[in-house]
Amino acid sequence: MPAMTDQQIPSGKLLALGELMSKVAVDRDKTAFAGLFDHYAPLIRAYSLAREPGSDLVADELVQEVMTRVWLKAAKYNPRLANLNTWIFTLARNCRIDYLRRNSRYLTEIDPTDIFNDMEDEGPGPFQLVQQSRAEESIRAGLEELPREQSEILAKVYLEGKSHQQASDELKLPLGTVKSRVRLALKKLEVLVER
């Protein structure tokens, strides 16, 4: 039997996770849910710790919020429309936005639910399906090729949830440099081109 390539391992794993997900959605299977927890909870914790290093309590709270939504919204997740990893990423992002809003020093009445709800409940439209798996591979490969100064900024924005201004303060770079590095990275990843 030929050895599996690097690209095949994650997609095979994703397939297995997809099966767990469907058991959760259709059969309300708690053992399957525990399997999803085992895989995703450590990633969700890592995502939270990227923003607040050392805050185990915050990380656990985010896990609880996200996995609660996975259980409650399982029936709305459509595997044909959205990759499970992406669904989890958007849930984690949305839960973090909620958490930050509730714990902000300055309150706002803006409810983020309806701003970011699309992916949670509907996923992308069917027209995106065809391109999805190819985009997935090219983005993964592209991220590895990025110069460090560009991937560092993407990590600040996506994982630490920093604004361009915060990234500029922390990295002691002019705001314009931060923006242009994001722009260059997005260009290399070809995520903004019209297809």
Add this chain to the structure above:
Amino acid sequence: MDKLNNHPYGELLASYSAGSLPLSQALCISAHLEHCDSCARKLQRLNRVGTELMQQLTPSKASDDLKNRLLDRLDSLEDETPKHESARVDPSIPRCLRQFVDSSYDDLRWKWVSADIRSVELCRDSNGARVELLKIKPGGSAKTHTHLGDEYTVILEGSFSDEAGLYRKGDFIVRDRHDQHTPVATRDRECICLAVTEGPIQFTGPISRLLNPFLRRGYA
């Protein structure tokens, strides 16, 4: 759906995808996305960037205690996501704005700003930005103004033009503190915009400049 000419630039869309934008700006992006398939597709790919970055993190093991507590609670969980859907809501109102607009724009408490303009403040963001709707009567003009901060505008109904071009329903426009502009609504119908202003507007006309101290107070 007509193809739009004015979109959020890529870095802004990426920050939206990352969840690192102030909610007031995210509100504008969300309103634009409902009108723009092209940006919606870009957003999907930007979400994949976040997904891949998350996958590359070093996993941090969760305790069995956390897992067991959650497993024990599964049967009693209820979806508490707030719903802002009213049966009477005008379907042309973007979903993200239905938390402020129950049924139609007409039912809001519009305030007089000038002969041509009415406004209604929806809320403030935690960074102090003001979120409001502006209504310009057909052919009406907003005074020439600059801003002390950035201004984000999405056209919800009608259209307007300024020195730089014509903007239609769904268009997304950012003006910074250096831009001086005079928007004029087209003559066929009134124009309604979502506007997020990070600092007070500065009127630059010789007489209206006198109004500036009063306007600034709103942001103290």
